[in-house]
Each structure stands twice: as C-alpha cells, then as structure tokens.
Amino acid sequence: ISSIGFYAFNGCDGLTSIFIPKGVTFISSIVDCPDLESIKVAEDNPIYDSRNNCNAIIKTDTGRMVVGCKNTIVPDGITQIEGSAFEGCRDIEGIILPSSVTSIGMYAFADCTKLQSITISKNMQTIETHAFLRCVNLKDIYYGGSPTQWETLVAKGDIFYYYDEANEYRDILYTLHCETQEEPPAPIPSIVPSAAPSAGAICGTRYKACSRCSTKYKTKCRTDTFCTAICDAVCQSGGFCWDSIERKIRKNL
Numbered sequence: 001i002s003s004i005g006f007y008a009f010n011g012c013d014g015l016t017s018i019f020i021p022k023g024v025t026f027i028s029s030i031v032d033c034p035d036l037e038s039i040k041v042a043e044d045n046p047i048y049d050s051r052n053n054c055n056a057i058i059k060t061d062t063g064r065m066v067v068g069c070k071n072t073i074v075p076d077g078i079t080q081i082e083g084s085a086f087e088g089c090r091d092i093e094g095i096i097l098p099s100s101v102t103s104i105g106m107y108a109f110a111d112c113t114k115l116q117s118i119t120i121s122k123n124m125q126t127i128e129t130h131a132f133l134r135c136v137n138l139k140d141i142y143y144g145g146s147p148t149q150w151e152t153l154v155a156k157g158d159i160f161y162y163y164d165e166a167n168e169y170r171d172i173l174y175t176l177h178c179e180t181q182e183e184p185p186a187p188i189p190s191i192v193p194s195a196a197p198s199a200g201a202i203c204g205t206r207y208k209a210c211s212r213c214s215t216k217y218k219t220k221c222r223t224d225t226f227c228t229a230i231c232d233a234v235c236q237s238g239g240f241c242w243d244s245i246e247r248k249i250r251k252n253l
Contacts, residue, residue, distance in 0.1 A: 099144070
C-alpha cells in the first residue's frame, strides 16, 4: 500500500491505533475515528513522521500536521493544522498549539464535541471556515494577542458554529482569554506657540516641523518682527508657500 485516500477509515469507531509503514507516501486524511489514540510512522518513511512520539502524522518537509487523535501533543515546529486533521476526534478535551503554528485548515477540529479549550498564539495568521464546526462544548480560548487582533483573525465568520435540532444556525459561545490587552491611544500633543522674539532678535534660517505630516519646512528670517510668526504659520498651515504666508502676516502687523 502506498496511499490512504480521504475517508478511508471513516466511521471506524473501534480503531484505536494506526501504524504508517515506509511505503505509504500519500495520505489524504483519516477522519471520524473517535477511539483512535495511538499513531506512529515508520522512522524510515521519506514523507511523513510522528516526531517526539506526538501521536500524529506530520508531513516532514513542510511541518504540516495531517492527522491527529485524542492523545496528540502538537510539537513545536508544526506550521499548520491541515484541514480535517482532528475531524471526528470526539474525545479530545483540550489542545495547545505552539507559536510555530500559523494556520488552521477547514474542518480541522470539526465534530470534536468534547473539546473544551484551545490555546492559540498571537502568531496565528489564518483560521479557515468550519474549523470548529459543531464543537458545542468549547468554553475557553486562550489567545496570545489582543481582542482586536482576535476579531481580525476570525472576521470571515463561519468558524465557531453549529446547527441546532431545528436546523437553526447557532454561534458557539466561548470565553476569550487574551494575553495582551488593548493599549490606550497615544495622546495628541498640543501645539505650543513659539515665544515672540525680543526686539532686534534675528533667528537666521529656521526649520519647523509641520504638525500634520511632520515634514520640516525651511523658513528664513527677513525681519526681526515677524520671524516667529512665519515659522508658526508655515507649520500650522501644512507648509503653504513661504511668500504667501509672509504677505498675509505683513498685512496683520
């Protein structure tokens, strides 16, 4: 045997262990085997491995977890939980995903009806739709980022849901525990007007940062009576033509 197709072991409730020999070089998925508790891959398999006795099937070159079971421990270095990897693992109660995992595929944890908690790092980039379909007992999600980051991550919707007995769409109501809280917005600095120059003071060539875009505008002093006024006006106007600013100020002197 060299390949295992999709749903090859579907509904094998009494299946408790799987051993993948050297010759198996293609595995689509193994789903809906609720009693599966042990998964091992031959050490000389060129495509897959079950490193660190993790009880899972991992694609060696990419670090993608293809198949898991209720006793799986996701090792560091795994990059993705592939679609349907844990589908139908009805006895799994909790899962911790290391920071190396950045993606969860479609139906990855579908029908994990006893799943109560999952830990996800802030490095997670994608959670595909239906990833937690019918995980009706999911109570707690521990997330390494902020609430806003989480909202962005799950914005596409149809991730945590199920259909009730009346075939009505229902959201799974979980509690989100964020490691990082929102930071308050930075205060906007007030514009402090420059002090009026003393009689006879000459500032030479000055640079003033525009309060709108932080660009520095050059304002050359021509007389000692309106030097500072020009500098302030250039900044506050967003950097209009120096000559037009000067003419306006001259009219008000």
